[in-house]
Structure formats: C-alpha cells, structure tokens
Amino acid sequence: MKQKATNIVWHHHKVKREDREQAVGHKGAVVWITGLSGSGKSTIANDLEAELWSMGARAFVLDGDNVRHGLNKDLGFSPEDREENIRRIGEVAHLFAEAGVIAITAFISPYIRDRQRARELNPDNTFVEVFAQCALNVCEQRDPKGLYKKARQGVIKEFTGISAPYEEPENAEVVVDTAKLSVDECVAAVLKQMTAMGIIQQPSA
Numbered sequence: 001m002k003q004k005a006t007n008i009v010w011h012h013h014k015v016k017r018e019d020r021e022q023a024v025g026h027k028g029a030v031v032w033i034t035g036l037s038g039s040g041k042s043t044i045a046n047d048l049e050a051e052l053w054s055m056g057a058r059a060f061v062l063d064g065d066n067v068r069h070g071l072n073k074d075l076g077f078s079p080e081d082r083e084e085n086i087r088r089i090g091e092v093a094h095l096f097a098e099a100g101v102i103a104i105t106a107f108i109s110p111y112i113r114d115r116q117r118a119r120e121l122n123p124d125n126t127f128v129e130v131f132a133q134c135a136l137n138v139c140e141q142r143d144p145k146g147l148y149k150k151a152r153q154g155v156i157k158e159f160t161g162i163s164a165p166y167e168e169p170e171n172a173e174v175v176v177d178t179a180k181l182s183v184d185e186c187v188a189a190v191l192k193q194m195t196a197m198g199i200i201q202q203p204s205a
Helices: 017-024 041-054 064-069 079-098 112-120 136-142 147-152 183-196
Strands: 029-034 059-063 102-106 127-133 174-177
Touching (some): 029 041, 029 079, 029 112, 029 183, 041 059, 041 064, 041 127, 041 183, 059 079, 064 079, 079 112, 112 127, 127 183, 174 183
Parallel strands (some): 029 102, 029 127, 059 102
C-alpha cells in the first residue's frame, strides 16, 4: 500500500523486543487462525489463549467480529475491504508481537496473498498459520450465527464459501480438521507447533 503521510520518521524504542520477551519468558508471536465461518476459529483461539495464560504466557485474542465493531467498523465485505481488514489486523498483531505478546487472530482471511503479507511482517519462526479445516457442509450444519442460511437466501452478499471465494492455505504450520478433532486436540496441536518453533516452552510432565 502506498504511503500517504509525509514528513514522518520511524522512532526506535530503547526497550528492545528481546528485552520484552525475556521479561515474559517467551517469544512475541502471531498465531493466525484461518478458516470458513463456523469452522471453529474463535473457539480454538479462546481456548488457546486460556491455555497459554495457564502456562504463564501473555496472549491476547483478536477476533474478526470484535475488531469490526471498532477498529474496522468502516469496512464492509467487498474484496477491497477484506484486503484492508486483514492488512490492518496484520499490522496490529505484529505490534502485539513486538511488545512480547502472543497475538492470536481468528479471521476468515480468505485470500492467500493477504495472509502472506501478514506473515512477512514478522521475523522467522514467530508466525504460526493455523488452518481450521472444516468441510463447507459441516460449517453450514453448525451455522452458529445463521449466516449461511442468510447467504443461501441472498440476504448476505459476498459471503465466503457461498458467493465469495476462500483460498485454502498451501503451507500452514498447523492443519486441524475441526469436524474430527476436539477443541482440546486442536489446541494441543497448535501448542506442539509453537513449542517446536521455540515460541514457548511447555512445562515438563
């Protein structure tokens, strides 16, 4: 995106990212959970946050609906607005990670290109893409918000999976089939990957 503002200078912090990470005992990171509406993204995100907190880690969930109530309330669901929605949240999640927090995002984020841009903001081994894989018919059966029904009726336009595309991740660090795995199993898979990447250290049994 083209820079509009002029006469601005980047200011460096005296407190470094490494200092913040040392203080909290883990790396700052972004856990980016993507998937269709009803695939279980928010459920996984909130349980992951709770588990990380129980381990003493600092984590915070950035949820798609919540963010659209405030930061992104000016955006709709056109392809252009979806791109800007993910651009903004990618920047916010990156700032959380710079502060030594594990930012957990739960957004459909349907386009590969936009997710890749969010990834590229972060250093290697600090971005974990999690694909909440779930068949469309299962998501429709769940339909916790009644959105699929409205989309099928034509009430909701440009709805991902029905009238708008969803591009599945090609190289996600974690893929969990939420139609077959429990929430606990999904969270465990994410924690295992975060440990393997050196973001956290799970306590010994």
